[in-house]
Amino acid sequence: MTYKFQFRPYRRRFVRSLTTNHGKWGIREGIILRLTDESGKVGWGEIAPISWFGSETVEQGLDFCRQLPGEITDEIIFSIPDELPACQFGFESACEMGSGEWGVGSGGDEGDNFITPNFSLLTPNSLFYSALLSAGEAALNQWQTLWEQGYHTFKWKIGVYAITDELEIFESLIQTLPAFTKLRLDANCGLSHEEANLWLRTCDNFKANPELPLEIEFIEQPLPVEQFQEMLELSRCYKTAIALDESVATLGQLAACYQQGWRGIFVIKPGIVGSPSRLRKFCHQHKIDTVFSSVFETAIGRLAALQLAAELSRNNRAIGFGIDHFFEQEDTWLQSLWNDL
Ligand SMILES: O=C(O)CCC(=O)C1=CC=C[C@@H](O)[C@@H]1C(=O)O
Numbered sequence: 001m002t003y004k005f006q007f008r009p010y011r012r013r014f015v016r017s018l019t020t021n022h023g024k025w026g027i028r029e030g031i032i033l034r035l036t037d038e039s040g041k042v043g044w045g046e047i048a049p050i051s052w053f054g055s056e057t058v059e060q061g062l063d064f065c066r067q068l069p070g071e072i073t074d075e076i077i078f079s080i081p082d083e084l085p086a087c088q089f090g091f092e093s094a095c096e097m098g099s100g101e102w103g104v105g106s107g108g109d110e111g112d113n114f115i116t117p118n119f120s121l122l123t124p125n126s127l128f129y130s131a132l133l134s135a136g137e138a139a140l141n142q143w144q145t146l147w148e149q150g151y152h153t154f155k156w157k158i159g160v161y162a163i164t165d166e167l168e169i170f171e172s173l174i175q176t177l178p179a180f181t182k183l184r185l186d187a188n189c190g191l192s193h194e195e196a197n198l199w200l201r202t203c204d205n206f207k208a209n210p211e212l213p214l215e216i217e218f219i220e221q222p223l224p225v226e227q228f229q230e231m232l233e234l235s236r237c238y239k240t241a242i243a244l245d246e247s248v249a250t251l252g253q254l255a256a257c258y259q260q261g262w263r264g265i266f267v268i269k270p271g272i273v274g275s276p277s278r279l280r281k282f283c284h285q286h287k288i289d290t291v292f293s294s295v296f297e298t299a300i301g302r303l304a305a306l307q308l309a310a311e312l313s314r315n316n317r318a319i320g321f322g323i324d325h326f327f328e329q330e331d332t333w334l335q336s337l338w339n340d341l
């Protein structure tokens with residue numbers, strides 16, 4: 001198949017910047033792709049890298065797009081190198097969307113200048129969402145509104161402030177969160193081995209207390225990527241689950257951690273993991289325990305990611321896409337990128 005290829009870079013400021021152990025993130029940059037096939041069907045895709053997680057940079061994605069001809073083929077798309085996982089995701093999902101494989105999204109004709117993602121088809125009962133709580137004590141004032149919006153799973157960033165302060169806030173959080181809430185703790189590689197043991201011991205002690213019917217679902221990426229063996233060892237010492245995120249950011253890393261014995265939770269960020277078709281193959285073959293997670297992409301990338309989450313989520317784990325409060329309404333903004341068409 002041959003496609004007419006067009007792309008537009010974008011920059012979007014978060015409504016509220018995100019602070020993690022990696023630092024402060026205030027602006028999401030990425031690239032929107034538009035593929036028009038020979039029958040005029042339009043497919044949209046998005047390249048939304050997170051280079052500090054191990055994907056390519058936005059600049060590398062732009063360089064790749066710029067060196068492509070105005071007409072590209074399936075062969076070009078399915079031979080995008082593994083060093084460009086966000087490009088693999090963006091181009092492949094644009095093909096899938098344009099071919100109408102998902103039964104949602106654009107798949108429209110040439111005149112269909114813009115996709116109006118129909119998320120409802122993807123999220124009736126099959127998926128539910130986790131909401132992200134800011135690092136530090138701000139979380140204590142955020143969860144209530146989100147709970148009232150229907151979120152019952154929350155992810156709180158740790159490894160940002162002093163552990164003594166975060167443990168104190170944690171105690172307040174678990175005392176106030178409603179029963180049967182699920183709480184995830186995401187350290188973004190930011191704990192020392194000693195701190196990881198302290199957090200896991202604290203969570204295990206909490207789990208042993210039947211008075212508090214709240215579930216600590218997992219601690220995400222407690223240690224740096226280089227300390228895989230230590231995390232594998234920790235996963236065998238505590239009841240509280242550990243989820244790998246930065247360690248399994250790309251398909252190559254995912255396969256390597258599995259091959260080295262990881263059978264815990266895998267956080268999958270479709271936007272940066274790489275080829276959707278190869279991800280499907282891996283997940284179907286190995287039946288891994290997955291949590292799907294956003295890369296703070298636009299509605300275009302999110303639709304493609306939710307499609308994969310709907311297909312590949314296991315164990316009823318909420319997906320980390322509850323971030324609408326991060327961005328203003330985006331339909332008109334996204335459309336404005338293509339006003340020159
Ligand atoms: O997974 C979620 O619940 C929301 C997305 C999220 O937490 C992240 C998205 C992108 C980069 C990171 O800062 C962060 C993460 O570490 O998972």
Ligand SMILES: [Mg+2]
Nearest residue numbers: 186220221245
């Ligand atoms: Mg994470």
